[in-house]
Every structure is written in C-alpha cells, then in structure tokens.
Amino acid sequence: MSDMNQQMTTRYKNNFLKEIEQQAEMGDWVKMCMQCGVCSGSCPTNFHPGWAHPPQEIFMMIRAGKRDEVLDSQSMWMCTSCYNCYVRCPRKLPITHIMHGIAEYAYRLGRAPKGQPTLHLSKTFWNNCTKSGRTNEVQLTQTLYFKDGIVSGIKKALVMQDVAIGLVKAGRLNIMEALGGGHKCKGAKGIHAMLAKARELENQRKGRAA
Amino acid sequence: MTSVVATNQTILVVGGGIAGMTAALEAAETGKQVVLVEKNPYLGGRTVQLYRYFPKMCHPSCGLEINLRRLKANPRIQVLTLAEVTGISGDKGNYSVTVKLAPRFVNENCTACGECNKAATTEIPDEFNYRLGKVKAAYLPSDMAYPQRYVIDPSVVASAEGQAIKAACKYGAVDLDMKEEVVTLNAGAIVWATGWQPYAAEKITPYRYGEFKNVITNVEFERLADPHGPTGGKILRPSDGKEAKNVAFIQCAGSRDENHLRHCSRFCCMASLKQTRYVQEAFGDAGKSTIYYIDIRAIDRFEDFYQEVKANPNVSFVRSKVARISEDKNGDPRLWGVNTEGYIRYANPHDLVVLAVGMEPSVKNVAIPAEVMGDSSGFVMADPANAGIFGAGCATNALDVNRAVQSATAAALRAVQVVNQVARAEA
Numbered sequence: 001m002s003d004m005n006q007q008m009t010t011r012y013k014n015n016f017l018k019e020i021e022q023q024a025e026m027g028d029w030v031k032m033c034m035q036c037g038v039c040s041g042s043c044p045t046n047f048h049p050g051w052a053h054p055p056q057e058i059f060m061m062i063r064a065g066k067r068d069e070v071l072d073s074q075s076m077w078m079c080t081s082c083y084n085c086y087v088r089c090p091r092k093l094p095i096t097h098i099m100h101g102i103a104e105y106a107y108r109l110g111r112a113p114k115g116q117p118t119l120h121l122s123k124t125f126w127n128n129c130t131k132s133g134r135t136n137e138v139q140l141t142q143t144l145y146f147k148d149g150i151v152s153g154i155k156k157a158l159v160m161q162d163v164a165i166g167l168v169k170a171g172r173l174n175i176m177e178a179l180g181g182g183h184k185c186k187g188a189k190g191i192h193a194m195l196a197k198a199r200e201l202e203n204q205r206k207g208r209a210a
Numbered sequence: 211m212t213s214v215v216a217t218n219q220t221i222l223v224v225g226g227g228i229a230g231m232t233a234a235l236e237a238a239e240t241g242k243q244v245v246l247v248e249k250n251p252y253l254g255g256r257t258v259q260l261y262r263y264f265p266k267m268c269h270p271s272c273g274l275e276i277n278l279r280r281l282k283a284n285p286r287i288q289v290l291t292l293a294e295v296t297g298i299s300g301d302k303g304n305y306s307v308t309v310k311l312a313p314r315f316v317n318e319n320c321t322a323c324g325e326c327n328k329a330a331t332t333e334i335p336d337e338f339n340y341r342l343g344k345v346k347a348a349y350l351p352s353d354m355a356y357p358q359r360y361v362i363d364p365s366v367v368a369s370a371e372g373q374a375i376k377a378a379c380k381y382g383a384v385d386l387d388m389k390e391e392v393v394t395l396n397a398g399a400i401v402w403a404t405g406w407q408p409y410a411a412e413k414i415t416p417y418r419y420g421e422f423k424n425v426i427t428n429v430e431f432e433r434l435a436d437p438h439g440p441t442g443g444k445i446l447r448p449s450d451g452k453e454a455k456n457v458a459f460i461q462c463a464g465s466r467d468e469n470h471l472r473h474c475s476r477f478c479c480m481a482s483l484k485q486t487r488y489v490q491e492a493f494g495d496a497g498k499s500t501i502y503y504i505d506i507r508a509i510d511r512f513e514d515f516y517q518e519v520k521a522n523p524n525v526s527f528v529r530s531k532v533a534r535i536s537e538d539k540n541g542d543p544r545l546w547g548v549n550t551e552g553y554i555r556y557a558n559p560h561d562l563v564v565l566a567v568g569m570e571p572s573v574k575n576v577a578i579p580a581e582v583m584g585d586s587s588g589f590v591m592a593d594p595a596n597a598g599i600f601g602a603g604c605a606t607n608a609l610d611v612n613r614a615v616q617s618a619t620a621a622a623l624r625a626v627q628v629v630n631q632v633a634r635a636e637a
Contacts, residue, residue, distance in 0.1 A: 036504045041533025041547030046555060057553045090467035
C-alpha cells in the first residue's frame with residue numbers, strides 16, 4: 001500500500017463517505033443516491049460476470065464504510081461510459097463521472113487492480129498525449145497491440161494493416177510518429193507546466209501532500 | 211344565450227371534480243351564491259373514472275350520488291358544463307371572468323332516452339374510458355353523468371348523420387345550431403380546482419408505453435377493472451384479450467424523477483396496492499401481482515392496508531426501479547433491472563404491466579389567466595398577493611380523494627370569508 005493510502009486512512013479514520021466526498025471527483029454526489037436501482041438495471045454490463053457491484057451498490061458500500069471492498073473492486077473499471085445511468089438517474093447524479101472519480105482515486109492510492117485493461121489503456125493514453133501535447137497514434141496503437149507480447153502484437157497488426165494503410169493514404173496517420181516524429185504541440189513545455197500546476201492546485205484543494 | 215346570475219358576492223369555482231364540487235357545495239350550503247364551471251360535459255372529474263377507492267374499497271358512485279343530491283337540492287349553485295375560463299381580471303372582491311362555453315348540441319329537454327345514440331353511426335374515442343374503447347358520436351359520457359344529458363360530437367353536426375340524430379329525438383332536445391358562446395361574469399372570490407392529469411407515460415422512453423400494447427397506465431387499469439369499463443370489468447390485456455393473471459406494477463413511473471415529475475405523487479403506492487386487490491378478486495389464487503418499488507409510501511392510516519396486501523402470498527414486492535421493458539414474441543412484456551435487496555439481476559416476463567404514473571396539474575399555474583403563485587411542478591400555492599383566488603384539490607398538490615376534499619373545504623371557507631368582507635363593506 002502507498003503512503004497516500006496510509007495518509008488517507010489516518011485522516012478519515014472510519015468515515016469513508018467523507019473521504020470519497022472530499023477526495024474523489026464528483027464524490028460529493030454519493031450521498032444523493034436513493035437506491036432505486038435504475039442505474040444498475042440500465043448498465044450494458046448488467047449481465048457481465050466481471051461486474052461484481054452495480055453503481056448503486058458501490059454507493060451503498062461507500063456509505064457503509066466498506067473501504068477495502070470498494071477500492072479493490074474491479075467494478076468501476078468496467079464502466080463503458082455509455083451514460084445510460086447518467087441520463088436515467090431520477091436524482092440526476094453524474095454516475096458515469098462518479099465511477100471514473102472513484103476509479104481514479106483508487107489508482108492514486110495504488111489500489112487499482114493490477115493488469116486491469118481499462119487502467120492500462122488510460123495510463124498509456126495519458127502518458128502518450130501529455131508527452132508532446134498531442135496523441136502519438138502510432139506509438140499508442142503499438143503499445144496496446146504489443147501489450148501481451150510480440151507474437152500477439154504482430155497478429156493484431158496484420159489484421160489491421162489494410163485499415164492502417166488506408167489511414168496513411170488519406171493523410172490521417174503519420175508513419176514518422178513511429179520514430180517520435182509526426183504532429184506535436186509547439187509548446188510542450190507549457191503544457192507540462194500547466195499540468196504540474198493543475199496537480200499542485202488539486203493537491204492543495206484536497207489537502208494532499210505534494 | 212346562457213344567462214348567468216353573478217355578482218361580486220358570488221363565488222366562482224373552476225373545475226367540477228371532487229374538489230370543485232365539494233368547494234361549491236360547502237360554500238353554497240353556507241348561503242353563498244356559487245357558479246361552478248366544468249370543462250367536461252359532466253361533473254365528477256377523475257374521481258368518477260375510478261373503479262373503487264382506497265382504503266375502504268367503496269365505489270366512487272356512492273360518494274358522487276351524495277354530492278349530486280346535495281347539488282340538486284341547492285338552488286344557489288349554477289353549473290356550467292363544457293365551459294372553460296379564458297380570462298380573469300379585477301381584484302379580490304371584484305373579479306370579472308370570461309368563460310367560453312362549447313356547444314353540447316343537446317338542450318334541457320333531453321330525457322336521456324338514448325334514441326339519438328341508436329341513430330348515430332360514427333364512432334369516436336371514448337374519453338371517459340381513457341380512449342380504451344369507442345363510443346358513438348351521440349353519447350352519454352357515463353352512466354352516472356350529471357347533467358344526465360347526451361352530448362353530440364361536433365364532427366357529425368354538419369352531416370346527414372346529424373340530421374338523422376336530430377330526427378330520432380322525440381323531445382326536440384337536439385339543437386344542431388348551437389354555437390360557442392363567451393359569457394362574462396362577476397365574482398367576489400375564485401376557487402381554482404382544475405385538478406390533475408396522469409403524467410404522459412410515453413415520455414418515460416425505456417418503458418415503451420404506446421408502443422407495447424400490454425404496457426398500460428394505472429388510470430387505464432381502473433377502467434379495465436370497472437364493470438362499466440370497456441371490457442365489462444374483465445382484466446384482459448389489450449394485445450390479444452388474454453386474461454392478465456400475472457400483473458406487474460411499476461411505481462414512481464415519472465414521479466420522484468428530476469427528468470420527469472420532481473414531486474412524489476403520493477397516491478400511486480396506495481393505488482397499486484388497491485389494484486392488486488382487483489387482480490386477486492378477479493382470478494383468486496391464480497392472479498399474481500408484483501409491485502416494483504423504490505419505497506412504499508402508505509402513509510399513516512394506510513399502513514394497515516399495506517400490511518394486509520403484504521400478507522397476501524399472491525402479491526410480491528421487488529425493491530427496484532425497473533430500468534427498461536422489452537417485449538417477448540408472445541406479447542409478454544419483460545421487465546429488466548436489479549433487485550436492490552441483494553443486488554439480484556432479473557428479467558421477468560408478465561402478462562400485463564401497469565405503470566403507476568403520477569399526477570401533474572392539468573392547468574399549470576403559468577397557464578392560469580391570473581397572477582397566481584405556483585411551485586416548481588406548477589401546483590398553485592397560497593399567495594397573499596392574490597387574496598381572492600384559492601387553489602383547491604389536486605390543483606394545489608398531489609392528493610388522494612380524501613385530502614382533495616379536505617383541501618376544497620378549506621378553500622371554500624377562505625372564499626366565503628372574502629365574500630363576507632365584500633358584503634359587510636357594501637352594507
């Protein structure tokens with residue numbers, strides 16, 4: 001467990017709801033849930049075996065202080081961002097965003113499930129696009145294709161090669177990106193400074209150590 | 211021409227449902243002059259469209275009969291049907307109100323013999339039965355209708371059929387030359403009792419109301435269970451006429467929902483609990499009801515009724531707001547969702563689904579031709595600035611019959627006080 005996890009456990013003691021309200025993005029909405037269940041019923045992953053806890057159960061678990069069960073759960077990582085729950089919620093809770101907020105917080109605490117595909121994609125994408133300020137599509141797809149080894153990576157690339165050639169011909173994909181070239185943001189340094197400042201402000205707001 | 215006797219000591223009651231009738235009677239029985247205006251061709255409003263009341267399971271016709279006897283015995287009430295208020299001007303103690311009167315095409319000579327109905331051939335949707343059936347273009351809105359007088363639909367008036375209807379009447383009651391009229395009348399105080407309408411269930415898109423025939427609303431279910439209804443009281447589902455022995459009730463269909471109605475409509479829990487009794491009475495132990503709910507709001511004295519229904523092994527409760535409805539090949543609606551007690555996923559087929567739709571005010575405060583204060587749902591609120599216009603019944607809040615009557619009595623008392631002040635000032 002990370003230092004931050006220790007720090008938060010000490011700070012909030014047994015009040016996990018308060019912890020989520022103050023630390024997770026959109027977490028202050030959790031108390032508004034009236035447990036009607038329409039979000040869970042509307043979820044496309046409803047009958048998916050990997051989905052242990054539907055949103056309104058997660059909300060209830062937060063209120064019941066089940067810290068470990070929530071933070072170690074796969075459930076919020078299974079969200080496909082279809083926004084069905086968001087539009088149908090009778091209390092207008094931004095459920096999709098809350099799910100993302102809890103997932104992100106679990107990651108910050110170092111408790112996100114290892115090898116989780118959604119987490120892997122998010123991390124890869126974030127690192128890729130913050131590096132130069134623009135997404136390097138070739139490197140992004142490469143990283144994802146070769147996630148499970150060279151052989152499976154090459155197989156995936158062969159399946160998609162027609163699409164890739166089409167994209168290159170249409171000027172939608174720059175081969176030079178493979179070597180670190182391609183389109184970039186002119187002021188990458190500025191972007192890095194901006195992100196660092198945003199992180200600093202967030203830490204200030206949430207009372208976290210830098 | 212319709213003549214209306216009204217002065218600034220008259221109380222105008224807008225809406226002739228249970229609240230409006232009550233307010234009119236209570237005021238008139240204290241000796242005040244009352245004009246009762248009703249948009250429909252008959253009095254009684256939504257209450258007479260119910261099969262039975264909760265909690266005593268008595269028939270609305272009984273209470274209506276008592277009110278009609280009081281009404282007929284009271285010379286101080288003038289009833290205008292097919293009438294709509296179009297404008298209100300003036301102030302407390304001296305209002306001037308314009309009322310639009312639609313033609314009934316049948317005058318006071320009518321004896322309700324029904325000969326005109328036999329002569330009519332065109333069929334129009336039966337509004338009294340929430341369009342579940344059809345009626346002929348010369349019709350009595352319901353068996354209990356007051357005034358007990360037929361109505362002729364404007365669509366046949368100019369046709370040969372209209373002439374045939376006229377010829378069939380032995381009493382000279384059919385008057386095809388009736389025109390729309392506008393009358394202006396005086397009033398010292400106004401009781402606004404325009405009531406409610408069921409929430410438009412088609413707006414709750416995942417429930418597919420209007421698309422799936424076997425998804426109906428609670429008000430329609432009342433008509434199905436009523437012996438005077440379109441099925442003669444048999445609970446048959448609309449798609450194939452099969453007996454609906456496995457009925458699902460979906461609570462909060464539109465109510466308590468920021469996307470639809472913000473408020474709790476209060477009556478729907480009790481209405482569904484009551485309707486499980488209809489299923490039990492129709493099919494005995496073969497009739498199964500399932501209530502899908504967020505929480506059952508059977509308040510104070512209704513708790514006993516809830517406990518009785520809960521003890522019935524043929525009624526089950528699923529704590530879940532249903533997420534969506536699909537339709538099986540045999541026409542069975544299938545309900546999808548998660549039972550929040552244990553977080554169990556379900557996909558249950560039923561014969562018939564009844565949406566317990568909520569109440570919204572039939573005239574929202576913004577549409578009232580006077581300065582009236584309303585809440586965020588459009589219900590009329592007490593407003594000191596308009597001390598001569600009082601809301602009553604479901605125009606003020608989502609209420610059951612009992613509470614609507616209480617609210618109407620209170621409104622009548624306030625209106626009487628205003629008129630008394632006017633009388634003292636002029637004495």
